[in-house]
Amino acid sequence: MKKQWTLPRILVQEFEANEYVAACWKVGCKNDTTFYKRKTNALYGSKWLGEEGPYDQPFSHDGDCRNAENNYFQANGTDIKFEYETSGQQGKLTGGFDAWVDVDGDGIVDTGDVVYWYTSNGTRRWNHWGYVQTVDQAHTNRS
Amino acid sequence: MGGVIVLHGEISSCQPSAAAKKYCIRSGFVVRQIGGECTIIPLDETSKIKNAVMVPNDTAAYLWNLFGQPCTLEEAVQRVLEEFDGPEQQIRADVAGFIRESLQMQVLEEVI
Numbered sequence: 001m002k003k004q005w006t007l008p009r010i011l012v013q014e015f016e017a018n019e020y021v022a023a024c025w026k027v028g029c030k031n032d033t034t035f036y037k038r039k040t041n042a043l044y045g046s047k048w049l050g051e052e053g054p055y056d057q058p059f060s061h062d063g064d065c066r067n068a069e070n071n072y073f074q075a076n077g078t079d080i081k082f083e084y085e086t087s088g089q090q091g092k093l094t095g096g097f098d099a100w101v102d103v104d105g106d107g108i109v110d111t112g113d114v115v116y117w118y119t120s121n122g123t124r125r126w127n128h129w130g131y132v133q134t135v136d137q138a139h140t141n142r143s
Numbered sequence: 144m145g146g147v148i149v150l151h152g153e154i155s156s157c158q159p160s161a162a163a164k165k166y167c168i169r170s171g172f173v174v175r176q177i178g179g180e181c182t183i184i185p186l187d188e189t190s191k192i193k194n195a196v197m198v199p200n201d202t203a204a205y206l207w208n209l210f211g212q213p214c215t216l217e218e219a220v221q222r223v224l225e226e227f228d229g230p231e232q233q234i235r236a237d238v239a240g241f242i243r244e245s246l247q248m249q250v251l252e253e254v255i
Contacts, residue, residue: 008203
């Protein structure tokens with residue numbers, strides 16, 4: 001039996017590019033450098049593209065960078081960009097992405113991988129590293 | 144057919160050469176069944192349609208598959224008539240419209 005002919009139609013559903021992130025993630029800083037302790041605890045060593053500092057006054061990572069919710073990244077697959085950190089002390093800190101360690105070697109930025117990035121207030125630079133944490137789809141703009 | 148094709152759209156032509164034109168879906172699209180529904184995903188960044196998913200209805204999905212291989216308007220109409228019930232004139236107009244709009248959206252291309 002033949003099917004009934006109807007007008008052929010194609011519905012085109014457009015979406016924002018940054019919503020096309022299948023797996024969304026976030027990162028909180030784990031670095032422990034301070035004014036007194038200037039050697040990083042980063043598991044994979046220093047992969048930053050710039051020097052942290054200057055350590056000319058009290059300096060630490062015990063601030064808002066610890067909280068992954070404050071660190072805004074944009075990621076399209078393995079193309080990662082750091083946008084900014086919302087800091088209670090420093091305001092909105094810009095910066096940049098430095099490195100990604102694909103810990104499980106699967107070619108995907110996913111849980112347990114390590115990301116290196118930095119923030120700067122124009123005169124001082126903070127180097128950060130942290131573990132990728134997978135979050136839910138409600139955070140599509142966060143990664 | 145005598146080379147006469149009556150259409151509502153711009154493709155309407157009495158010229159045999161127009162009727163002999165073959166069309167094919169451009170590369171850069173993947174078709175997947177998602178939830179039992181045919182879904183077309185444009186992968187080519189230069190495509191006119193990007194950051195989108197395309198959901199054809201049954202007849203558009205049939206034509207999409209048909210134009211997976213180079214096919215003339217007339218061949219497509221004949222294949223549709225074998226598969227579907229409907230007024231031939233309407234089917235012919237609809238297939239021509241599908242070709243016209245797909246060419247405009249750079250989904251379909253003319254092939255030799």
